[in-house]
Amino acid sequence: MNAPPYRGRFAPSPTGPLHFGSLLAAIGSFADARAHQGGWLVRIEDLDRNRAVAGADRAILSTLEAFGLDWDETVVYQSQRRALYQAALEQLRESGLSYPCACTRREIAARGLQGPEGPIYPGTCRAGLPPNRSPRSERLRVADMELSVPDAVQGGIVQHLAREVGDLVLRRADGFYAYQLAVVVDDAEQGITQVVRGADLLASTPRQVYLQRCLGLPRPAYAHLPLVLGDDGRKLSKSLAAAPVDPSNPLPALERAWRLLGQTPLAEPPSDVETFWQQAIPSWDPSRVPSGPHRLGSRQTGAADRHAPAPQ
Ligand code: GLU
Secondary structure: OOOOOOEEEEOOOOOOOOEHHHHHHHHHHHHHHHHOOOEEEEEEOOOOOOOOOOOHHHHHHHHHHHOOOOOOOOOEEHHHOHHHHHHHHHHHHHOOOEEEEOOOHHHHHHOOOEEOOEEOOOOOOOOOOOOOOOOOEEEEOOOOOEEEEEEOOOEEEEEEHHHHOOOEEEEOOOOOEOHHHHHHHHHHHOOOOEEEEEHHHHHHHHHHHHHHHHHOOOOOEEEEEOOOEOOOOOEHHHOHHHOEOOOOOHHHHHHHHHHHOOOOOOOOOOOOHHHHHHHHHHHOOHHHOOOOOOOOOOEEOOOOOOOOOOOO
């Protein structure tokens, strides 16, 4: 059977202007898609209305354009796709895989079960709501098993969901569908075959693969790009990565991102964004991407330290 055609995506949350850390993820995912003659889609992850900033979606899109990151098809907005998430939730409910939960964050924290990803849900409402309590959120019942997911850059990740995360939230107490549910539904509905994104989401991947199995959806291939350290040795997201990129002067940031992704500098200094990509795409070599610094409580398998982190 032939493999489905490559379809990648970039899925920013519109919480502010595009910063360097996100640009790096966009560039890696775009380059990998185009080097494979694949499609590249953009999805705005604006489900959480409390975090979405008005106009940030348009600012992100125009920054992507300024950097020559031309997407295919119409940009989709998660806020317009709630019916899809609702249908997935109903499917899980009907299969007995989800249940209503009355617990507050404070109650869960008070149980003191800490995992690498935050407090572990202690299973209080698994067998039914306690007397006189009403449902706040809805959770997925996770199996007592270890899940291993291969990753093209990081080698792989192994997580024991029940022990390290606990039953996960599908619909939050504030009524919003959880990121983990929406991302899985969208990646499948958009036919995404390759997820290339920042390593901050590596630890979410076993949850997403588990949800795919519960919903009978295909699993895309995963590649998690390194989180980059700032000059002060701190994660860029805490310093430089949080700084917005300058769409009026894209070449320096493009070249910097290219180096940080372990790619060989272009033979000819590009005069503009177009000539950058003309040279860059044919030279993209995913095996050169460093696994880089990362922060993870979960175990990684065979982490590919083939290359030292790229010089700053
Ligand atoms: N919306 C997420 C973010 O901006 C990315 C989700 C993903 O790539 O799966 O961090």
